[in-house]
Amino acid sequence: MAAQNGNNQAQDREELQSALHRLGLPPTYPQVILYRQSQCPGKGLGLKAARNIPRGTPILAEAELFWIAGTPDPPPVQASKPEFQALSCPVVPHTARARFAANNFEMGKSGRRMKRGIFVTASRFNHSCVPNAHFTWNAASKLLTIHAIVDITQGQEIFLNYHPKDYLKPAIERQQELRTSYSFVCGCPACQPNTDSKRASEARRQWMAGLNSIIGLNQNTHTQGQREQLLANIQFFGRQLQEERLFYPQLADVYGKEISWYRREIQLVINGAGRTRLLYKEEALKVATAKLDLDVVCSGHDSSEVRDTLRTIRELRQV
Template sequence: MALLTSGINPGQLSEVSTAYAALHSSSLQQSDFPYFHVRNAGNKGLGCFAARQILPGTLVHQEAPLFIVYEIGDEDPSRAIHDEISVEVNNLSVQNRAAYMQLVVPGQVRILRNNFVSQVFNANSFETMEHPDRRTTDQGIFLMAARFNHSCVPNAYFQYNPRIGQLTIFAISRIEKDDEILVNYKYEDIYKSRDERRQNLQRGYHFTCECPACHDGPYHDESERLRSLMAVLDTQDQQRLGNSTERRQRKDRLIALLGTAGCPYPQTAHLYKQLAEDYLGEMNLLGAGYSGNITECRQKAQTAARGKLMVEILAIGPNTEEIDKSLDLIAEAGYHGRFG
């Protein structure tokens, strides 16, 4: 499959190409056969395993939704949503309905026997749109994507791309042949402890995570130390403690720790964005006559914006709104150079 870059401003394509070169990858990756095959993954049921070595930034899978249920509340779906899910499932072809009902591992059958149809949806759906003002989300079923299992230290990242109407899964680290391709179902829990992560996964997906970060051992111990430290730094960052230099240094440290923890997106992209905007704000002050080195500030703003572009290229690909915003941020930092 090829990654489309046709929507990118030709004058900004070099930035995307440079990012791919840094990943030792390409925006025009193609394969004559699938990057993965589905097979038994033990007590996890079925899983997706690499059919070849996969480089970071590779589009492993993309898929249109089988169906989408709109405006689902933050809490457990209401009776009306249960009914809507049932209607959608009943409208499927016999083959697709059977495939939908098989999106569950044997150990979950007893747990899901009440409201089985809607509970299968809850445990296998992917968010396609968020409506923060109404505290609701749209969620869809993707039959193949649902076969990718979870890890708190994933080697791939999933996200629905409204621009192409498909869910994409990109490799975020090198995946060797026969390795299982794993995504993080709860990437927002990156700073939480093992017990908190397991509790949230059990509540939403009805399994106990046994990934390297959760299974007892040296890796788990180091993971807990890293996540505890990141949680402290994130809290300090949210509270904007310290002066501007200290806040920037804290963001830089968090970015480095997220990389060490194997979770480069989306938290890292957000931190890079904040850094770039911080430097842009300082450049405005310098342009208005404040003392300081505007050339150095511009370079740091562009470096941060390019860092954001890099992790987005890695995790969500070039044909996204996020990439457009990163390219505009890079250009804005260069434009501010007129003050220099």
């Protein structure tokens, strides 16, 4: 068992090294501040890239000021901290609950007892429905990390998506929720009124919402034709996400669905020359490798997302 574990770890390390090599990412980064605080038109203060930041670069790794779970109210001893008091509170009256609600980050998986924490620097990044950076709670390092998910050029503002699960809602609904929670009007390319970018985004997201329902309904279809249609829909959905520049976690989730499809369908086939091969194994590995690259870029090479995908790749290789 110990030998097997050692073997698995060596395989995972090798797989991860290949991913870093493919992506052109160094194993470690110089400890430099990659952002600076600036005035951003219409939004007050935001954080802009102090230099060019290539895709996959860790921009921030920050420990929490404090966390709470199972209650919306931070205890008075935490709420009185000057760093907490200095955070913006868009909702009146400026209660500790309102300030916490406008600034907290999830720490781990959803659930009633999920921790939510205050991260003083991370909370200064503004929102976009088409973000160029992604935040992850890293349970191993116990730090909130932020990675560039596309190349960011010097002077560009760095954006996070505050509501990544809302991406299939129309702009008017996203705007309403952001206004209620944070009191701002989103001016991102997917929300800016009377622009081609917004019109294209609205049409694409509406289309994706419909396709997403069809994919959900057809998860357990049985005829070969229906199963193949399900795969085609999943792949098309992934391409639409890429056009919309929604890479994480949305595209990674779709890759996960595609891998599951292949895993259900992997089977031994015999070709004309009497040789056997595993149908769909290579396809599954190809998508799992693409997912690994995306996980490394957006969540960091030491994230639990990367560990899970490395396990999937190992299991697929052993089929």
